[in-house]
Amino acid sequence: MNVLCLVELDEAGVTDASLRALTFARSLATGGPAAPGATGPVVAAVAFGPADRVPASLLGRYGVTEAYVVEPSALDGYAPQAWARTLEGLLSVTLAAAVVAAGTDCGSEVLAHLGALTGQPMAANCLTASPEADGTLAVSRQRWAGLLIEDAILDGTPALLTVATDVVPPVPVDDAADPAVLVHEPDLDPADLRVRAAVSAGRDGGVSLATARVVVGGGRGVGGPDGFAPLEELARLLGGVVGVSRVVTSQGWRPHTQQVGQTGTKITPELYLACGISGAIQHMAGCASAKHIVVINTDPAAPILSRADYAVIGDLAEVIPALVAALKERA
Amino acid sequence: MEVAVCVKRVPQVGGRIVVTPDGQDVDTRMSGFAISPHEECAVEEAVQITERLGGTVSVLTLGPAEAADQLRDALALGAHRAVLLEDGGREWGPAGTAAAIVAEVRRRAAEGPGCDLLLLGNEAADTGDYQVGVRVAHGLGWPCATGIKHLEITGDGARARREYRGREETFEFGLPAVITVKEGINLPRYPSLPGRLRAKRAAIEQYQPQWQPEGLRKRALRVPDQPRQQATVLGTGADAVPALVRLLEELGVLK
Ligand SMILES: Cc1cc2nc3c(=O)[nH]c(=O)nc-3n(C[C@H](O)[C@H](O)[C@H](O)COP(=O)(O)OP(=O)(O)OC[C@H]3O[C@@H](n4cnc5c(N)ncnc54)[C@H](O)[C@@H]3O)c2cc1C
Ligand SMILES: Nc1ncnc2c1ncn2[C@@H]1O[C@H](COP(=O)(O)O)[C@@H](O)[C@H]1O
Secondary structure: OOEEEEOOEEOOEEOHHHHHHHHHHHHHHHHOOOOOOOOOOOEEEEEEOOHHHOOHHHHHHOOOOEEEEEOOOOOOOOOHHHHHHHHHHHHHHHOOOEEEEEOOHHHHHHHHHHHHHHOOOEEEEEEEEEEOOOOOEEEEEEEHHHOEEEEEEEOOOOEEEEEOOOOOOOOOOOOOOOOEEEEOOOOOOHHHHOOOEEEOOOOOOOOOHHHOOEEEEEOHHHOOHHHHHHHHHHHHHOOOEEEEOHHHHHOOOOOHHHEEOOOOEOOOOOEEEEEOOOOOHHHHOOOOOOOEEEEEEOOOOOHHHHHOOEEEEOOHHHHHHHHHHHHHHHO | OEEEEEOOOEEEOOOOOOEOOOOOOEOOOOOEEEOOHHHHHHHHHHHHHHHHHOOEEEEEEEEOHHHHHHHHHHHHOOOOEEEEEEOOOOOOOHHHHHHHHHHHHHHHHHHOOOOOEEEEEOOOOOOOOOOHHHHHHHHHOOOEEEEEOEEEEEOOEEEEEEEEOOEEEEEEEEOOEEEEEOOOOOOOOOOOHHHHHHHHHOOOEEEOOOOOOOOEEEEEEEOOOOOOOOOEEEEEHHHHHHHHHHHHHHOOOOO
């Protein structure tokens, strides 16, 4: 089956979320019957930006066989409905039976528009998809921010899917070849451009919560807005950032940008050190992909202890300053 | 300014999520119900807008008769009118839900002052379909912005901002429009006592939209495998710090 995948570009080339979406697109393409007369399934990628910024060899390493680029002269910047219209136009060019995007703000929004433009259903945050004999797809997808999995049947051509990017790993191919990069001119409707983004300059430096290697988490147990200084210091010593629970943001102790969880940020660090957090499932939905979870909590029966690797039972106001002192001494 | 807000009644699960034996639903025997935090913020945003600019806030839900509770919660926060679209005991998907919302917005516009701004959550807490707002916008032919965390209403237009990958994206467009918001756009207020009393007495309009089948058909729900079991306890209080430092060393997170 031919599959078209939306690829988001960044300074490093292609976003990590898009590499995961490409991996998903490739397994979907090779899992089904090939298009009639074709030598092999096509994994087509489409990116928006200057052609010289499209990293062909990186795309090739992730199984892309054809790359389309929409240059700023044709469509400048992010306009969700115009991006969806472009994907719609590429369906007949690529003979794609499925369209895939990362389950990011951008990918989810563009595929929702494509669903509305084509009148097709869209399955959000998929983990797996495989063609059935009757032409439908068997999919598994996240509900409840990943706390539940739904097994479902997706009808319709093209099949529209976003990929749960915190779960599906990015896997390169063995026999990579650079795809041709073809400039594509989309056929847009004026209404497609009613909503387009003006984008600010990037935040300079600073580690972001979503990509930090270490996150020091603080919950209600921190006690108040003044309790976060030792957590900040610990995060700094570990080269990481502070993340918080919803209790902390809804009390106004910390800004919502620091919230980890279902309605906050999903984190994927090497280490999540969760202090004074009980481990409500909506919080765990944001940190389940952490490689290691270590807990500091006064309550040995707190639910988070049954979802963590290691724990210190104790008052964080005592343990964290002692840990900070020990790390400083060591340095 | 006429603002309408779409909210969805969902189970309020605590420490654990359990699926019914037939695999079709979340077991709600032990849980309460609520709307998603995103939608709470949408209600708050709508109330703040009409406090500034005048006008009314309508809350709208598609759900069972009991979803009147969630409408009353929104009325207690300052919404003025409430509409319950009865789901007829069926599970609705995103396309059908969007169609029912579109029909209700059109019906209102035919009867009186139409809606200038329609607010939804970015995604529902339970199904997480990430699309009802966009589908509603297409149904109405209105512009749409999603995932918004900062909103200004400027005369006859809107300026909406969100953060994406460390940058800020700003969208400007005319009204009427559909905007989906995320938690963080504001800090919702607590309901006042007079607000609660008013909500208790308020009338709720009810309609019965026609259910339609969806192209994504659920077979079963399941809880994903839990890779982690009970945590190994390193020690108690500050005495555990040496063991904690050794662990951090082993995990390779110390510079
Ligand atoms: C749809 C929905 C979405 C949600 N989204 C999110 C989300 O994105 N993120 C999120 O976090 N929550 C979210 N929640 C809320 C969630 O259900 C919990 O209410 C919240 O996570 C609890 O925060 P907490 O662990 O800080 O507080 P609590 O549950 O009150 O836990 C505090 C913990 O601190 C411990 N403690 C107390 N004092 C100390 C001390 N001195 N030292 C060490 N430990 C101490 C206690 O033993 C306890 O375990 C959501 C809820 C819903 C319904
Ligand atoms: N049954 C419903 N009734 C009213 N609004 C809904 C309903 N389902 C979804 N919505 C709205 O659409 C948003 C996105 O939902 P979804 O696309 O299903 O993730 C939610 O946050 C709600 O604001």
